[in-house]
Amino acid sequence: MFLLLLLALPLAEADTPAPEGSSTLVVGVFESPPFAFRDSHGDWTGLSVELWRTIANDLGTKYSFKAFARENLIAALEARTVDVGVADFTITPDQERHFDFTHAYFASGLSIATRRGVEGLAETIFVHLSDPIHLYVIATLAVMNIVIGLLIWCCERNHNPQFHGSPYLGIWHGLWWSFVSMTTVGYGDKAPITFLGRMLGMLWILSGIVLISIFTGSMASAITVNRLQPSVRGPEDLPRVRVGAISDSDASQYLVDRQIHHLSYATVSDGLAALEKESIDAFVGDAPLLKYRVAHEHTSRLWVLQHPFEREFFALALPMGSHQREKINRALVNTIHQPDWNLVLYRYLGHGKQ
Template sequence: MPASAQTVPQPAKRGEMAIATREAPPFAMKDAKGQWSGLAIDLWRDIADDAGLKYRFEQTDLDGMVQGVADGRYAASVGALTVTPAREKAVDFTHPYYTTGFGIAIGQAPPSWLILFRNFFTWGFLQAVLALAALLLVVGLLFWAVERRHNQDEFGGRPISGIGSGMWFSAVTMTTVGYGDKAPRTMAGKVIALVWMFAAILIISTFTGLIASSLTEGRLSSSIKSPSDLSSAHVGSINGSAAQGWLDERGVAFDAYPDIEAGLAAVRSGQIDAFVYDRPLLAYLIRDGGEGKGLRLVPGTFGRQDYAFALPQDSKMREPLNRALLERIESPEWAAKVKQVLGRD
């Protein structure tokens, strides 16, 4: 038993201490029987048990983990709680027991051929095709109207046949194929054909732009390669979190979600392009499956986060806890456990 751990004083009021926590796998997890476990929970349990402290875990939200300690509802907060300047004003923190940063969760990039195939069936692409077909019909009607009496062989016959020939001539002229099987004979037809040739250049350019826009629209999530790409993406995060402060500093707006699972589900369903939060929590959920299944993290860790236990201001437990905490986290056992649970983060 570490000597320093034995010096952790009991709280002023005898009895069980209420310790605030919240689910944040793999640092704090609650099973079906209501039992808590995880890296942070087990670390606290080892230190508290060595010191003979009596305690119970109480579940709360992120705000409660800070304000609850500040107003005396809880003796401490244990979990994936980041040290920030704003929180430091309300509570005291122990030495950090884990240092990490933020991660960006995005969808898996589908193969290029799949994106191409999928976007051929978007409403935007269909609108462009219908608009082009309507234009070809109008131009085809003009050719049929001026040519049907003087060019019976190519634009004559039944109206549906003549209009079809006009649309065919319009299409091959616009695409510069020019089979030569049909051509206007009247002066009016030639003038219309000349105007149509020049207009078709602009139309083809516009249509090509519409297709390119439609086909690249679905690639936004796969184009997020760094935090600088977030400003043009639809981003999600959690209000009141350290991630919110990091995004606010960069002027990135985001949709708020109640928890990580909801945010990852929104990425999977396409509601948002990326979800930003603590990297180890995202990595664990993505690796573990569930709502993170099929997602991936942008390479790299961004910003800095220090996880620590929160205590009331001027708590007498702070120094003894720090000594016991440092002994634990500097041990080979702690390093092995972190590596086993988080891997490469």
């Protein structure tokens, strides 16, 4: 009698009812928004969690969620102590050596999170002044100033007391006049009086207006663009900046394969916090996870690059040789081809099928 009473009690952790006599699947899960996370009531939700609930409902399967740390869930799948892994699992050759996967239910890729306007004004000006093109322009202007200063001294030295004195002092006066004329400041303390000197002065002042306008316009444009756009604009920029990624992840393997030095972090939240504190300049990870975290926690200072790279396919994880795989796959394929699946994608990711 006591045994019958025990059998009649519902399982506390079961998430859905099941047909009488059916076994309860243990579904391993860990925090990985938007694929799996707890809502305000403490219940598991997310893209992969909702997919699993639909599959289990179609199959009439009883299950219970069991929370793990990421590495512990992977170990549990290898040890076959859980029946399904529900989170941000991606199909990779390395992981397929340790456990199995269902069909893919979503395709995306890696992306890069970086800061908005990472450089201050002084740093930005210094960076652009040291640019080879700007250095060439500055050197050209300096040489032209010296040449014009010498010419105006030659024209005025015997006729204009403002350019009299020793050659060194006279040349210095010529350089001073050349500089203030080029910048159109025109203090008026020195002015040519000879015909050749005035003709040279008019040409130099007109040239100065054009040259200074081009230079200042180029600098202003470069500074404005730099402060509106991040310092990292794609994966080709990663070798020259400080990079972070989750340890033992697809992103980490991508960086290792390309010999890009990077710092390792336990979670996406840890990596984005380091990025905001300027410990790193870029954080590489799965595009959906980065976009979700940045949109909900770091929208003012961070952003995620628009175009993912290194294609990834998300799937549910199963123990190697799981007898559940075939029927789960049939239900999964049926689910992702229903119109309601697009609504689920919009709810968690902000877009439909990719």
